[in-house]
Amino acid sequence: MSPTTLNNPDDLNREGTATPTNASVSSIGAAGQLSDPSRWVELHGDAMFRFAMLRVKRADIAEEAVQDAFLAALTARSSFDGRSSERTWMIGILRYKLIDLLRKRQRDSDRIVSAGAAETSMFDHGIWIQRPKDWNLAASDVEGEEFQRVLGGCVEALPGPMREAFCLRILDEIPSDDVCKCLDVTATNLWTLVHRAKLRLRACLTKRWFDGEKTS
Amino acid sequence: MFRKLWYILNLRCEEADRLRSQQSLEPLTRAERVAMSLHQLVCKSCRIAAKQIRLLDDAISKLRDDSTVAPAAETSGGLSTDASDRLGAAIRHAQESEENAE
Incomplete structure (x- = not known):
């Protein structure tokens, strides 16, 4: 059970067509080519988790969202075109996974969002x-x-x-x-x-x- | 007409502040704009508060730009070791079943 290190031979061929332009984009992975999925957790795990935590604040839900995002990224990795950095691409997927989760949670617990809750007014x-x-x-x-x-x-x-x-x-x-x-x-x-x-x-x-x- | 004038002249700080905060999200009506401006003209506190809102908006734009690359939130740490292991395993598992399917 050795995970293949190349995602897809096509990715290598496509690499030449994309031009890695700026150094400001994180140096992780060449444009048009994603890094090895076995390194994703190490490369992006913390940042994605923090991104999710800022929005949902519960570690279990944040982790679930990050996992969903990684798995979706895995399935969609042939569609990565290198126009954004790998990190930005991943965060983009995560954002939608978070919305899905929030929506689901909203349905499960039909908690009332009370905008008029007691508030210490200024x-x-x-x-x-x-x-x-x-x-x-x-x-x-x-x-x-x-x-x-x-x-x-x-x-x-x-x-x-x-x-x-x-x-x-x-x-x-x-x-x-x-x-x-x-x-x-x-x-x-x-x-x-x-x-x-x-x-x-x-x-x-x-x-x-x-x-x-x-x-x- | 009188209602609008009444509104403009009777605007209180709380409402002026709300309008200023609202302004960065959606356009105000003309009466609201006039009322807010007039109020700020005579109320120093609301001028200061409006400046705070402007700075807050600037800060938020920056946070928004950064959050697409690296979230600024530092108070919560990264993944725990256990969580990292679980995520790594999930990716490996998905990759394997993908390969088997091919």
Whole structure:
């Protein structure tokens, strides 16, 4: 039982036609040719798992999604054209597997997404309770690695339905109609979830980034 | 007409903030835009809050771009050894049954 190391002889022939263009694309696998599936877990496992965890937050479901994605990638590997990096291609498959899983889970547990759940508001009768603080940041600052890490942590800390709505609609840019179907919410509900998610992110960033790290 | 004017002049911070957050997702109506702008003109807190939203949107765009390559989330670790083994086994198994089918 020795797994063959070449995916498919055709892949080798096709390699010449694709031009590996940029060094920014991860160096994993030449364009048009995927790496050996036996190395996928080692190469992409962690990143894919983290991608899934950000969205579903339960290790068992995230693992299931990653496995589904790997198996789908295996079946579809002849369709890989090398236009994106192997990682991007894998993540693309994973994204759809996650939507499938979320949809299934939504059906199994017809839990009610309550957009109107009790929330500590920043407002009292429509007026700020605590005045917002000026972040004093430029766009380039918020794109920095450190800030992005804090933001990632804040996204993970969002409560379930808000996180799912935010990730699918805002991060993955899936059309509203599809997200509504997937999460089984109305368009208004989806909007409310996304809006609240954004307000929470803002509050979380203020707390973790500005109050926590930079006490100036 | 009076309802719109009433809306514009009576806009509270909470609603102004909601509008600003909504603006990055879908276009506002003209009354909403006017109300928000006027409110921000006189309300410093909401100007600051609007700036925060803009920065948040910038940060989110960046997170979105990165998440297609390598997710930025660091708080959750990678796969456990057991999980890696299970995934590796699943891939091997699928490959074998694929070969047998050929």
